[in-house]
Amino acid sequence: GAGVSQTPSNKVTEKGKYVELRCDPISGHTALYWYRQSLGQGPEFLIYFQGTGAADDSGLPNDRFFAVRPEGSVSTLKIQRTERGDSAMYLCASSLGGLAGTDTQYFGPGTRLTVL
Amino acid sequence: GESVGLHLPTLSVQEGDNSIINCAYSNSASDYFIWYKQESGKGPQFIIDIRSNMDKRQGQRVTVLLNKTVKHLSLQIAATQPGDSAVYFCAVRRGGGFKTIFGAGTRLFVKA
Numbered sequence: 575g576a577g578v579s580q581t582p583s584n585k586v587t588e589k590g591k592y593v594e595l596r597c598d599p600i601s602g603h604t605a606l607y608w609y610r611q612s613l614g615q616g617p618e619f620l621i622y623f624q625g626t627g628a629a630d631d632s633g634l635p636n637d638r639f640f641a642v643r644p645e646g647s648v649s650t651l652k653i654q655r656t657e658r659g660d661s662a663m664y665l666c667a668s669s670l671g672g673l674a675g676t677d678t679q680y681f682g683p684g685t686r687l688t689v690l
Numbered sequence: 691g692e693s694v695g696l697h698l699p700t701l702s703v704q705e706g707d708n709s710i711i712n713c714a715y716s717n718s719a720s721d722y723f724i725w726y727k728q729e730s731g732k733g734p735q736f737i738i739d740i741r742s743n744m745d746k747r748q749g750q751r752v753t754v755l756l757n758k759t760v761k762h763l764s765l766q767i768a769a770t771q772p773g774d775s776a777v778y779f780c781a782v783r784r785g786g787g788f789k790t791i792f793g794a795g796t797r798l799f800v801k802a
Binding site for chain 2: 578605607609614615616617618619622624629630632633665667669676678679680681682683684
């Protein structure tokens with residue numbers, strides 16, 4: 575079946591612009607996660623959704639970052655007034671969302687964001 | 691907070707040998723541990739996991755060992771193959787939560 579998909583695969587923007595990154599989770603997965611990965615580092619947790627609601631947004635670095643999941647499926651990560659330091663790979667993952675918190679996360683291929 | 695670190699940023703092994711990748715975590719409340727493999731240009735891929743009530747778990751050619759006393763985790767890959775070349779991350783969760791903290795990764799090189 576289809577895995578997690580992310581669009582675009584690459585995004586180049588200029589400093590100060592607004593960007594939106596899209597994630598399509600695996601069908602039926604109620605949990606969705608966003609991570610940011612800088613070169614040579616492990617993924618850094620940003621936000622986690624259970625259904626439509628953000629259950630944990632403690633990883634969002636500042637108020638320029640915002641994510642939504644209005645219908646409990648597709649999610650969009652929005653970055654306002656982009657800065658060069660926002661350049662990174664943005665990864666999305668989804669999971670069944672089991673109560674125990676031990677369900678497997680499946681990652682998409684990521685969106686590489688470059689801010690010039 | 692939680693920090694997760696790996697002992698070596700790179701590891702080079704001969705094809706057919708066993709590989710051992712180590713990881714340390716800081717928070718004793720961590721109760722779920724996961725190993726991921728990431729190939730170039732792809733997202734991380736789940737390899738194996740272990741809960742804190744276990745100290746060893748085996749999969750196909752992989753074994754994860756957990757030592758809660760010293761907060762150490764290791765991934766053993768048997769008969770390493772060229773296709774195992776990738777970056778390996780350990781990750782932890784705590785308290786039944788979903789927030790996952792990743793380490794910095796170890797890049798495994800397999801020499802033919």
